[in-house]
Amino acid sequence: MSDSSIAFIGGGNMAHSLVGGMIASGRKPTSIWVADPFVDQLDNHRHRHGVNVTQENTEAAANADVIVLAVKPQILRDAAAQIASIVQERKPLMLSIAAGLREPDISRWLGGDVPVVRAMPNTPALIRCGATVLYANPSVTGQQKALAEEIMGAVGLCLWVDEEEHMDAVTATSGSGPAYFFHMMECMQAAAEDLGLPADVARQLVLQTALGAARMASEGEDEPGTLREKVTSPGGTTAAALEVLGQEDLAGVIKKALTAARDRSRTLSDEFGKD
Ligand SMILES: NC(=O)c1ccc[n+]([C@@H]2O[C@H](COP(=O)([O-])OP(=O)(O)OC[C@H]3O[C@@H](n4cnc5c(N)ncnc54)[C@H](OP(=O)(O)O)[C@@H]3O)[C@@H](O)[C@H]2O)c1
Incomplete structure (x- = not known):
């Protein structure tokens, strides 16, 4: 755990989760500043995490190694x-x-030539079961990359x-x-109810099955495809269901869905970055 000083601009849900995760991993609360215009939000941070708080973004940023x-x-x-002026002075x-x-766009809004990691x-x-992907611009040092990983790694996987x-x-x-997995759960729950299961039984079975499948796929050695094959006996019940999913081209539908999300992400980034 480094002893660098961290400032959060915005003390909402993600800041709470990141601050809580870092403190649970051994970071000193006094090394963290949280800035937010909302006094209740700041009180919450002070009481829950014991960190420094301020309504002024500039006060939090003034001595930070990472913002x-x-x-x-x-x-x-x-x-x-x-x-921006503090950032330009201290980088x-x-x-x-x-x-x-x-x-x-972020670099430009900060005055340019700044080490930026986008997460x-x-x-x-x-x-604290997240999946975060990080991208660093060329000004970011190895030590700063490690710091970014420390922060985002406090709430899950980091790549x-x-x-x-x-x-x-x-x-x-x-x-x-x-959201895709939540929707799959909704669909399975509704189908199980249509087959006659009581709603609470359908719900519990779907959630536990999703959790069990995710744990088997992430904790074991086998790829998801191998796990699927292992539970699919020829001519059995699972095979009957998977045959329908194949006929309806579930793989093609999922590919289309991800492509639509990727395209929408590009459009939104273009709009956000407009001057
Ligand atoms: N939540 C997620 O799961 C998730 C996932 C991926 C990415 N993100 C990203 O993480 C970021 C934070 O999300 P969040 O869910 O934590 O949002 P949030 O709960 O709305 O937190 C943002 C906080 O910033 C405060 N704020 C508003 N204007 C400010 C200013 N000028 N200076 C300082 N603080 C200000 C807000 O106060 P008010 O409430 O008074 O406006 C709020 O407390 C977002 O950009 C989001 O895209 C979140």
């Missing part, structure tokens, strides 16, 4: 403008978790990509991904 931009994407540009690492905002986390980060272009596919896969 985490944890505001909504629509607000980031204004928040960046408030701290701390800027870690943006704002969905859809590209590194060149794309997903919602399960809120329960790097070398090309920012991949972030749109990441958004389509892990960013929007939890």
Whole structure:
């Protein structure tokens, strides 16, 4: 655990989760500052985590080694403008978790030539079971990369990509991904009820089955395809269901869905980054 100082601009859900995760991993609360316009939000941070709090973004940013931009994407540009002169003076690492905002736009809003890491986390980060992908611009040092990993690794899996272009596919896969699995659960639950199961039984069975399948796939050696084959006896019940999914081209539908999400991510990033 490094002893560098971390400032959060925006103290909402993600900031709570990241701060909580880092403190649970051994980081000193006094090394963390949280800035937010909302006094209740700051009180919550002080009571829950014992960190330093302020309503002034500039006060939090003043001595930070890394500044985490944890505001909504629509607000980031204004928040960046408030701290740009401090950032230009000190060149701390800027870690943006704002969905859809590209590194060149963030750098430009901060006055240019700044070390920026762009992170794309997903919602399960809120329960420290997230999947985050990171992209660093060329100004980011190895030590700063380790710091970015320490912060995002506090809420789950952390991977790097070398090309920012991949972030749109990441958004389509892990960013929007939890919703696909939630929808699958909804569909299975509704189908199980149609087959006559009581709603609470259907719900519990679907959730436990999703959890069990995810744990088998992530904790064991076998690929998902191998696991599927192992539970599919020829002529059996699973084979009957999978045959229908194949006839209806589930794989093609999923590919179309991810492609639509990737394309929408590109469009939104273009819109967010407009001057
Ligand atoms: N939640 C997720 O699962 C998730 C997943 C992927 C990416 N992200 C990204 O993470 C970022 C934060 O998301 P979140 O869910 O934590 O949002 P959030 O709960 O709305 O938190 C943002 C916080 O920033 C505060 N704020 C507003 N304007 C500010 C300003 N000028 N300076 C400082 N703070 C300001 C907000 O206060 P008010 O409430 O008073 O406006 C709010 O407390 C977003 O950019 C989002 O795209 C989130």
